[in-house]
Amino acid sequence: GARLHYVFNKDARGLSLSCHFQSFLPSCSNRFLSSYSLSGDLKAVVRVTSGQVVVWSDRCLKKILDLSALNKHGRVYEDAQFGCLAWSTCESRLLYVAEGKRSIGESYASASSPSAGEPRDKSVYWEDWGEGLTSKSVPVLCVADVAKGTVTVLQGVPSHVSPGQGLWAHDGESVFFVGWWHEPFRLGLRFCSNRRSALFCLDLEGNCECLSGDTSSVSSPRLSPDGRYLVYLEGQVFGPHSQCLSMQQYDLETRKISVLVDVVNRPKKDEFAGLYEALPPRCWASDSQRVVFSSARRNWRQTVQSFSLHSAEKFGSWKLLTIQNDLMVVHCSHLNEAPRLVIQYCGHSYIALGIEVTPIQRAGLCSFPGGPHSQFFAEWNVTTAVLVKLGFAVLMVNYRGSTGFGQDSILSLAGNIGSQDVKDVQRAVLTALADQTAEKLLTLDPDKVVVMGGSHGGFLACHLIGQFPDFYKACAVRNPVINAATLLGTSDIVDWRYSSVGLQYSYDQLPTPEALTTMLQKSPITYAPQIKAPVLLMLGGKDRRVSPYQGLELYRSLKSRGSPVRLLLFAEDAHSLARVDTQADCFLNVVLWFQQHLYLH
Numbered sequence: 005g006a007r008l009h010y011v012f013n014k015d016a017r018g019l020s021l022s023c024h025f026q027s028f029l030p031s032c033s034n035r036f037l038s039s040y041s042l043s044g045d046l047k048a049v050v051r052v053t054s055g056q057v058v059v060w061s062d063r064c065l066k067k068i069l070d071l072s073a074l075n076k077h078g079r080v081y082e083d084a085q086f087g088c089l090a091w092s093t094c095e096s097r098l099l100y101v102a103e104g105k106r107s108i109g110e111s112y113a114s115a116s117s118p119s120a121g122e123p124r125d126k127s128v129y130w131e132d133w134g135e136g137l138t139s140k141s142v143p144v145l146c147v148a149d150v151a152k153g154t155v156t157v158l159q160g161v162p163s164h165v166s167p168g169q170g171l172w173a174h175d176g177e178s179v180f181f182v183g184w185w186h187e188p189f190r191l192g193l194r195f196c197s198n199r200r201s202a203l204f205c206l207d208l209e210g211n212c213e214c215l216s217g218d219t220s221s222v223s224s225p226r227l228s229p230d231g232r233y234l235v236y237l238e239g240q241v242f243g244p245h246s247q248c249l250s251m252q253q254y255d256l257e258t259r260k261i262s263v264l265v266d267v268v269n270r271p272k273k274d275e276f277a278g279l280y281e282a283l284p285p286r287c288w289a290s291d292s293q294r295v296v297f298s299s300a301r302r303n304w305r306q307t308v309q310s311f312s313l314h315s316a317e318k319f320g321s322w323k324l325l326t327i328q329n330d331l332m333v334v335h336c337s338h339l340n341e342a343p344r345l346v347i348q349y350c351g352h353s354y355i356a357l358g359i360e361v362t363p364i365q366r367a368g369l370c371s372f373p374g375g376p377h378s379q380f381f382a383e384w385n386v387t388t389a390v391l392v393k394l395g396f397a398v399l400m401v402n403y404r405g406s407t408g409f410g411q412d413s414i415l416s417l418a419g420n421i422g423s424q425d426v427k428d429v430q431r432a433v434l435t436a437l438a439d440q441t442a443e444k445l446l447t448l449d450p451d452k453v454v455v456m457g458g459s460h461g462g463f464l465a466c467h468l469i470g471q472f473p474d475f476y477k478a479c480a481v482r483n484p485v486i487n488a489a490t491l492l493g494t495s496d497i498v499d500w501r502y503s504s505v506g507l508q509y510s511y512d513q514l515p516t517p518e519a520l521t522t523m524l525q526k527s528p529i530t531y532a533p534q535i536k537a538p539v540l541l542m543l544g545g546k547d548r549r550v551s552p553y554q555g556l557e558l559y560r561s562l563k564s565r566g567s568p569v570r571l572l573l574f575a576e577d578a579h580s581l582a583r584v585d586t587q588a589d590c591f592l593n594v595v596l597w598f599q600q601h602l603y604l605h
């Protein structure tokens with residue numbers, strides 16, 4: 005479909021904005037990657053489904069490369085974990101990641117019975133990278149030469165790592181990439197910044213060198229415009245899957261590594277609270293001296309420029325999308341301010357685009373535990389906005405274990421799931437109810453409290469209705485963890501199953517009766533007999549993180565006790581239930597469920 009394309013220019017007279025239709029981009033259903041060359045003259049689009057690279061120059065088609073016909077590799081990776089599409093400085097070559105060719109015949113050739121042919125290997129299991137990455141197994145780095153129309157799969161990546169997040173060195177003679185260890189087996193990578201990985205440099209002759217340490221987790225390499233400094237994020241291996249990260253700088257001239265931003269264990273109020281999210285694709289100011297990024301600070305997200313905090317109060321969330329020629333593009337919103345783009349020239353006055361939405365009055369209370377290892381920002385959220393519009397007051401709780409409050413807070417949850425987090429949420433709900441009474445607003449009805457959550461938030465919601473059976477009048481959960489003991493064998497992040505209950509993990513770990521007992525004891529299934537609230541379960545049939553059989557366990561135990569339960573199974577969805585029709589279906593069902601059981605019509 006067509007879309008609007010904005011171009012900002014900065015010259016002596018200040019900022020100017022032009023806008024035109026762009027009709028050549030493939031529609032959103034057609035997965036694609038796109039990238040502008042450094043000068044902005046060339047735009048490359050990779051159409052993942054058809055396997056084409058299309059290069060545009062000033063809105064004229066310049067070149068089409070048919071990757072499928074060249075047949076050097078499998079499908080191009082478009083995900084945020086491995087995927088990249090990077091122009092070389094000379095603007096003639098593109099670096100990207102694709103699935104390596106599976107040489108089915110190879111192992112057959114070395115086998116004893118040559119007449120068996122391919123079918124012999126057809127059923128051999130290929131490990132994948134788990135939730136959201138199920139079609140990804142063996143990534144390779146590829147270079148497309150736009151002028152020559154050729155593709156080369158780069159050789160020399162160490163065999164124990166899977167490469168991704170590639171970028172070119174300034175001279176175009178080598179590339180940098182992150183390599184993730186895939187031995188002894190692959191663990192889920194999505195939302196997990198705790199996987200062993202390192203930063204590598206590979207030249208086009210196939211010589212590879214590890215630049216970072218190799219005992220931590222590395223991501224988001226970004227090269228300064230002058231080509232001298234490489235910054236990247238570093239974190240611990242195992243433990244909570246999203247932790248406070250440090251920003252490291254590799255000086256390509258002196259080959260020295262220094263810490264630019266350290267892990268924050270206990271942030272002081274109103275101070276920088278640490279780094280928790282990937283760096284934007286471009287984050288360097290043009291002087292190669294400053295890095296700009298956004299990060300969580302308690303319940304807010306802010307853009308950090310030259311490591312001093314942005315002070316604007318109007319928005320609860322400032323997310324830096326990119327910075328180019330010192331023009332920052334920031335996505336801003338607040339709980340009651342719809343998102344808009346703010347274009348800002350390194351700290352000066354800005355142009356804002358967008359619409360205004362007015363705040364709304366409220367009535368009942370809807371409590372949402374999220375996370376852990378993620379958080380609710382004070383940002384625009386359409387689900388929340390519509391619930392408020394429908395008359396619910398919405399409480400979203402960043403209980404201890406959520407990001408944005410320092411590393412100590414994140415680590416405090418390990419071993420305490422099902423108790424510390426449950427108490428935090430319940431206390432927040434009681435505080436919200438008490439606050440309202442104290443202010444004589446009396447708009448919140450303590451007899452009309454419902455709870456909703458997904459994943460660990462679903463685990464918490466089920467704990468809450470089990471531990472406080474008379475308090476919550478209805479519950480809606482998306483892919484909840486119900487029985488951590490049975491989840492152990494099916495989750496793509498088996499390490500977190502151990503860490504969450506306070507046990508160490510190693511790849512060769514075997515379950516013990518004690519470990520399984522701890523997991524079971526901390527699970528909401530043990531409270532199932534107490535549950536009174538009607539439960540709406542929404543499950544993704546292809547969820548690799550929390551198997552849909554988790555929700556089914558609760559469904560059966562409630563059914564057998566005559567407790568009201570309704571189950572929606574989205575056979576084609578994964579953990580995030582993110583398909584558009586699924587989201588709409590879930591939202592409407594949740595609202596109707598709450599209204600029905602609160603007797604609101």
Ligand SMILES: *[C@@H]1O[C@H](CO)[C@@H](O)[C@H](O)[C@H]1NC(C)=O
Nearest residue numbers: 372380381385387388391398
């Ligand atoms: C938006 O809010 C809903 C609750 O109203 C919550 O379930 C969902 O996770 C939120 N989304 C984000 C991105 O925080």
